[in-house]
Amino acid sequence: MRVFVIAGEPSGDKLGAALMAGFRSLMPEAEVEFIGVGGPRMEEAGLDSIFPMDDISIMGLTEILSQYPALKRRVNEAAEAAIAAQPDVLVTIDLPEFCLRVAKIVKARSSIRTVHYVAPTVWAWRPGRAAKMAKHIDQVLALLPFEPPYMQAAGMRCDFVGHPVVTDPVASEAEAAEFRNRHGLDSAPMLLVLPGSRRSEVARMGPVFGEVLRAVCAKRPEMRIVVPAAGPVVGMVQAAVADWPGAPLVLDGAAEGAQAEKRAAFRAGDLALAASGTVSLELAAAGTPMVIAYDMNWLSRQIIGRMLRVDTVTLVNLVSDTRAVPEFVGKACVPAEIAKAVLALAEAPEAQAHAMALTMERLGQGQEPPGIRAARAVLDGLGRSPDNSPET
Structure with a gap:
């Protein structure tokens, strides 16, 4: 199985590494190949990033506008790499200004399934973003339990997979x-x-x-x-x-x-x-x-x-x-x-x-870790069964 995954900031790198671990946990007998863009955690998990994640880790409207030509080149580079790789799925993680542009190009030129991890806050403001996403995103992985209905109403599959805070260590x-x-x-x-x-x-x-x-x-x-x-x-x-x-x-x-x-x-x-x-x-x-x-x-x-x-x-x-x-x-x-x-x-x-x-x-405390839940949801969206089933 081949997964093209993109993360553009530290929080996304953390989610991406957990997702990669989730795939490997659910598919121990299968070969899972990861291609794309990520940071140190994802690279440690086995990703060979096609360019440094820092190149797209830009926050704020002014900063984005000032570096727009460079960002646009990276959008095109990531999209071309994804299309050339012909993965089973493209998973973009947060950073919608970059990731959704990549997904739009990929969807226009291929039949690759597209998954976006971290639902946009359409419940708080700019609800029209969900309808725009639905044109090139097949599935959304949500961190918050009340988000799926907003994405589903726009025509996308949406799975609540838990928030990473539930797996973070807490001091004794x-x-x-x-x-x-x-x-x-x-x-x-x-x-x-x-x-x-x-x-x-x-x-x-x-x-x-x-x-x-x-x-x-x-x-x-x-x-x-x-x-x-x-x-x-x-x-x-x-x-x-x-x-x-x-x-x-x-x-x-x-x-x-x-x-x-x-x-x-x-x-x-x-x-x-x-x-x-x-x-x-x-x-x-x-x-x-x-x-x-x-x-x-x-x-x-x-x-x-x-x-x-x-x-x-x-x-x-x-x-x-x-x-x-x-x-x-x-x-x-x-x-x-x-x-x-x-x-x-x-x-x-x-x-x-x-x-x-x-x-x-x-948010999922005490349940299956979010990385595994996210991988399971992606596999289910692809119509695949993991090698091992969740404990009952």
Whole structure:
């Protein structure tokens, strides 16, 4: 069996490697060949990337426009390689600006089955994207349990295969206790502050979170502040917290052992204040209650605010079908109101326990790993049975 697979950023590389492992687990007696584009995890799993994944790992409209000619060349190169390889299936992973363009070319010139892994957020905004996808995508693999109906309504097969957060390691209580001891936190109440992983997010949310902490620490001076910083923005975060109260402890995401340190911090934290994003699922996995906040520039706020089709963007709220996590987005991103929510959560952190547990259950915790489920769904779409059946 031959699979042409494309991933264009680290999260997609992680999904791709798990998918590759899933195919091999389900088809141990068959030869499975992988061709395409991927990063270090997929290469370690056996992919010989036709060009570096970093060439297409570009985020943001301005960046995409400035490098459009180079990206277009890579789109054409990937599409030509897929057509020439004549694989059983083309699997594109997230990064729709690149991947769906490749799929469109491949579908126009061949009968290769096309699968897109990670459904676009049509439930939140721009629902018309699903209908456009359906012209050249046969099947979608969804990370969130409520997404399949949106894709199916547009005419595509869609399988919920689970979210990768359910297979990520979570620190133990002993590791959390060791983290507290190592940093002299002892039994003090601990607030995790996560201002984002991109420079634009830290620049916008850093001052807001600083104002929130001034109000929180004025009421709770014993509160200890821990800031897990993503590797690319460590310097920015360190500069941003210089005038924050509470003598914040910044964890360097680029340091050796950074991921284990971050996991221990998440488990050790009593509560968290975080910029909106998938971090809410990481916190839920660790059982850490949270307050979510996010803001954007004025123009983006006006445009996106008018296009949003949901009343919450926090994944824990959406997956659990509750509104347990306080959220302050756009014009609601007001430091005084956010501080009130943080203080209220500090008094009753157990209020989110059910929603977090339900979220993890609905995302597939304790079930077959997402990589295997994704491979199984692809095989089923091809009309093939895996060599081994799921346990019953």
